[in-house]
Amino acid sequence: MDLIWLIPLLPGLGAAVNGIFGIRYFSKRTAGVLACTTMAIALGVSLTAFVQLLGLSPEARVHDVVLFDWFPRTALEMAGGRIGSLHIPWAFRLDPLSSMMILIVTGIGFLIHVYSIGYMHDEPRGGVARYFAYLNLFCFFMLTLVLGANYLVMFVGWEGVGLCSYLLIGYWYEKKSAADAGKKAFIANRVGDWGFLLGVFLIYFTFGSFDFREVANAAATLPVETAQFGTLSLITLLLFVGATGKSAQIPLYVWLPDAMEGPTPVSALIHAATMVTAGVYMVGRNAVLFTHAPMTMEIVAIVGVLTAVMAASIGLVQTDIKRVLAYSTVSQLGYMFVAMGVGAFAAGAFHLMTHAFFKALLFLCSGAVIHGMAGEQNILKMGGLKKYMPVTYATMMIGTLAIAGIPPFSGFFSKDEILLQAFLKNKFVYGMAAFAALMTAFYMFRLMSLTFFGSYRGAAWETAGHHGADAGHGGHGAWHGPHEAPKSMMFALVVLAVGAVLAGLVGIPTAIGGGNAIEHFLAPSFEASHSAITAGGTGYAGTEAGATTHPGAATHAEPATAPVAAASVPAEGGAEISKAFELGLMAFSVLIGIIGIAVAYRFYVRRPEIAARLEQRLAGPHRVLTNKYYVDELYDATVIKGTMASANGLWAFDRRVVDGAVNGSGWMTIFSSWFSGIMDKYVVDGLVNLVGSVLQESSFVFRRLQTGLIQNYALLMLFGVFAFVSIYLLVVRSL
Numbered sequence: 001m002d003l004i005w006l007i008p009l010l011p012g013l014g015a016a017v018n019g020i021f022g023i024r025y026f027s028k029r030t031a032g033v034l035a036c037t038t039m040a041i042a043l044g045v046s047l048t049a050f051v052q053l054l055g056l057s058p059e060a061r062v063h064d065v066v067l068f069d070w071f072p073r074t075a076l077e078m079a080g081g082r083i084g085s086l087h088i089p090w091a092f093r094l095d096p097l098s099s100m101m102i103l104i105v106t107g108i109g110f111l112i113h114v115y116s117i118g119y120m121h122d123e124p125r126g127g128v129a130r131y132f133a134y135l136n137l138f139c140f141f142m143l144t145l146v147l148g149a150n151y152l153v154m155f156v157g158w159e160g161v162g163l164c165s166y167l168l169i170g171y172w173y174e175k176k177s178a179a180d181a182g183k184k185a186f187i188a189n190r191v192g193d194w195g196f197l198l199g200v201f202l203i204y205f206t207f208g209s210f211d212f213r214e215v216a217n218a219a220a221t222l223p224v225e226t227a228q229f230g231t232l233s234l235i236t237l238l239l240f241v242g243a244t245g246k247s248a249q250i251p252l253y254v255w256l257p258d259a260m261e262g263p264t265p266v267s268a269l270i271h272a273a274t275m276v277t278a279g280v281y282m283v284g285r286n287a288v289l290f291t292h293a294p295m296t297m298e299i300v301a302i303v304g305v306l307t308a309v310m311a312a313s314i315g316l317v318q319t320d321i322k323r324v325l326a327y328s329t330v331s332q333l334g335y336m337f338v339a340m341g342v343g344a345f346a347a348g349a350f351h352l353m354t355h356a357f358f359k360a361l362l363f364l365c366s367g368a369v370i371h372g373m374a375g376e377q378n379i380l381k382m383g384g385l386k387k388y389m390p391v392t393y394a395t396m397m398i399g400t401l402a403i404a405g406i407p408p409f410s411g412f413f414s415k416d417e418i419l420l421q422a423f424l425k426n427k428f429v430y431g432m433a434a435f436a437a438l439m440t441a442f443y444m445f446r447l448m449s450l451t452f453f454g455s456y457r458g459a460a461w462e463t464a465g466h467h468g469a470d471a472g473h474g475g476h477g478a479w480h481g482p483h484e485a486p487k488s489m490m491f492a493l494v495v496l497a498v499g500a501v502l503a504g505l506v507g508i509p510t511a512i513g514g515g516n517a518i519e520h521f522l523a524p525s526f527e528a529s530h531s532a533i534t535a536g537g538t539g540y541a542g543t544e545a546g547a548t549t550h551p552g553a554a555t556h557a558e559p560a561t562a563p564v565a566a567a568s569v570p571a572e573g574g575a576e577i578s579k580a581f582e583l584g585l586m587a588f589s590v591l592i593g594i595i596g597i598a599v600a601y602r603f604y605v606r607r608p609e610i611a612a613r614l615e616q617r618l619a620g621p622h623r624v625l626t627n628k629y630y631v632d633e634l635y636d637a638t639v640i641k642g643t644m645a646s647a648n649g650l651w652a653f654d655r656r657v658v659d660g661a662v663n664g665s666g667w668m669t670i671f672s673s674w675f676s677g678i679m680d681k682y683v684v685d686g687l688v689n690l691v692g693s694v695l696q697e698s699s700f701v702f703r704r705l706q707t708g709l710i711q712n713y714a715l716l717m718l719f720g721v722f723a724f725v726s727i728y729l730l731v732v733r734s735l
Contacts, residue, residue, distance in 0.1 A: 317622055405437060
């Protein structure tokens with residue numbers, strides 16, 4: 001476990017080598033093999049660390065590794081006049097939650113890397129190396145995010161995956177729609193990151209630490225904010241704003257459907273299995289904070305279920321195979337937030353894990369279909385592909401049954417647990433979530449029906465061209481009709497299909513003979529511990545703020561609060577519900593999935609004219625759903641045009657007022673300097689020269705009196721005496 005720092009480092013090195021040398025020198029195969037090798041070794045290290053963690057007792061399953069002091073210890077004045085210290089180590093923490101996440105990122109990431117070798121084969125050599133550099137870099141940042149032991153290390157990964165998402169979505173940057181989608185994702189995520197960063201600052205201001213466990217221990221001593229919206233509620237609300245951006249929830253979900261402009265493996269890795277679950281992971285990592293802010297948790301649950309219903313309804317009418325799955329991802333993320341909002345953190349994390357398998361599988365299957373159809377993405381132009389792509393059909397059917405919640409596939413176990421917990425905590429949320437589950441089963445089997453069943457509706461083989469979004473990755477030569485993908489792509493599909501079948505077995509509920517093993521395993525990650533809480537409950541960690549364990553130290557203690565997610569199923573009043581009642585809810589959730597599948601099969605396979613008639617009769621609602629509730633248009637008319645208008649207004653103000661004032665002052669300075677020059681030249685210098693001229697001219701007069709003759713001076717003296725006597729006599733006489 002002391003080598004967990006290798007897990008993010010390996011793909012980081014792969015990204016650096018491919019980015020610096022691969023673009024210029026490596027062949028396509030070399031670049032792909034290098035990227036896959038780094039991911040395979042990272043997966044091996046992750047599995048080793050996971051097995052070692054399982055070998056520890058449940059209360060000791062926390063292992064910290066400090067690599068170096070990122071910010072050395074510095075004294076700071078904290079809130080309330082306290083003196084704390086800012087000490088931020090670059091530290092990684094392995095616990096049940098992070099161990100599950102690293103297995104998802106490295107395991108599914110490795111399969112998608114392998115799939116990409118075949119999928120990106122027709123790209124230019126340098127483009128392939130650039131693609132794998134971006135893909136490795138994304139895995140580096142995602143692993144940093146989930147392994148970080150404090151908020152700032154997490155934030156580095158948080159921002160990094162946003163950057164890589166921008167790079168990968170806009171991989172075909174010469175295509176305007178792809179470049180615009182990348183910018184849209186980047187900007188929407190920055191809006192959420194603003195809230196996340198404010199929440200982190202408020203956490204440090206309140207608790208004096210960035211360490212997850214220290215903050216959780218301190219928060220556990222504070223009262224639950226049931227009567228007022230206090231500091232913890234504000235902190236968690238700001239964190240949730242960040243989660244809505246990264247995990248595509250209302251109102252920041254709009255970037256994810258457009259992200260389908262990137263290559264399909266990117267959609268599978270970033271926008272189904274890993275990056276979009278970062279917000280869910282972050283909420284789970286802060287479970288103690290959220291459980292002390294019930295008002296925020298209610299907001300989380302309501303936003304989650306509304307997102308689930310809205311996205312599922314849009315998915316009902318989409319015709320682009322990847323966009324159907326994109327809205328499905330938004331809806332399933334809403335399910336995860338429903339779990340977090342009702343306090344079922346382990347159930348939400350469990351669904352995160354199962355969703356990673358079946359949604360990555362579905363996206364990669366869609367990529368295989370697009371590949372086999374020479375770039376076509378419109379499901380209305382497919383049909384009858386079952387006989388041409390039997391393996392793709394079988395694996396995609398497994399993913400469809402899993403997401404529809406049909407037993408024994410993985411999605412059944414995790415979705416059923418979320419519905420059960422929602423029923424116990426909030427009946428409205430449960431009803432909306434069940435309705436979303438019905439729509440999920442319907443639109444997914446609609447996708448399967450239009451793609452694989454019925455008659456072929458695509459282009460003729462002789463005239464088919466390379467059209468569609470993914471056709472941009474290169475030509476496939478002469479197209480000989482729909483066909484299966486290369487072996488490297490099929491390998492990933494088969495392995496993910498096995499995962500979509502078996503992943504749910506780790507969370508079999510007690511009602512049907514299981515033990516909810518994964519919930520028991522994850523529970524310590526959602527609890528505080530006694531070890532660092534001061535006696536008497538002062539509200540702050542007893543250890544020095546910012547303190548961390550030494551490299552490789554393992555720390556854990558008995559939980560300070562009741563388990564957040566227990567294996568038993570408590571009812572709202574505190575008593576446990578009966579096994580029969582739980583089985584009844586389970587059967588109802590399965591029935592919902594079966595009804596959705598049956599209706600879709602009837603509408604699009606047995607009686608397709610029914611769907612056509614309904615589309616005509618419900619033209620208004622159909623148009624609204626096709627245009628995605630006009631949310632993009634609303635944003636364009638308000639936020640985008642408002643921003644542009646304000647920018648233009650500020651530009652005009654700057655040009656005419658600010659620049660006008662500056663230019664006016666410049667011209668005034670020039671005029672005043674000219675006027676000063678005139679005054680200096682003609683007035684000041686003129687007066688000085690006039691005085692000089694007067695003195696010069698008068699000097700000629702006075703100079704004539706200086707003759708040098710004594711008789712002249714005597715004569716002048718005589719005149720002077722005469723004048724004096726005359727003036728004197730005149731004055732005396734007048735008196």
